[in-house]
Amino acid sequence: MIKKIKDKFLNKQFLTFGLIGGFNTIASQILYIVFVGVNVVPSISSFLGDVITMVISYFMNMKYTYHEKCTWKNAVTFPISYLPGIVINMIIVAIVVKVGIPKEYAKLFSLPITIPVNYICMSIIVKLTSNKPSK
Template identity: 25%
Template sequence: MIKPQYMRFIKFVCVGVMNTANYYLVYLLLLKILHCNYLFSHITGFLCAFVISYFLNCYFVYHVQPTWKKFLAFPLTQVVNMGVQTLLLYLFVDIFAMNTIWAPFPALILTIPVTYIMTTYILTKEFV
């Protein structure tokens, strides 16, 4: 039997996979079809996935009622995430010459633990 805290983390990761797909779809659409700058594409994709993430985390992962107060606090979970992901994306692309198509993936993966801890606290007031 899987412990509830592990099940919640598994659900969190599943939502993250869906959010990554949403993010990456917007990122590629802007980057490859509309020929936007990779950082603009990244930020726009991130913001779209962010809104979807809030509702999926409220309903599917944490089973809490979404409120404006939580929605306004939810960006705090993403400030560090966005900053670290953007810095890593810049490093991977401009410093390590990684392809802009693949560079977002390691940046996303490296930020999962911090995002989980912050999201859990913001939505439930629990410490992980």
């Protein structure tokens, strides 16, 4: 089981996903702070930041992580891979703000959960929509 986890998460594809995710996380956090700064509710601010950076993530992950062509089929299904992470993120942000963590930093508390969830979901969606033959 440990080998299976290592094979899934300790490889070039996951590291590329992590680098792209890091960039998108920073961009999403900046957008989150901007939206919170103009008095948008923290959970909605988190959602808006995630949706905006999802577009960037789509193009970067298709090209560099999965080496897939951007198609209408995977463009339409790609956001589905983000739904579990976005929902988990919104819930964690709402809880963390309620317990008194400053709202500007609340989104950071969801990252240890949402990053692996997003990777697993995205890998499944890309595999299902791939035009490449299965190995």
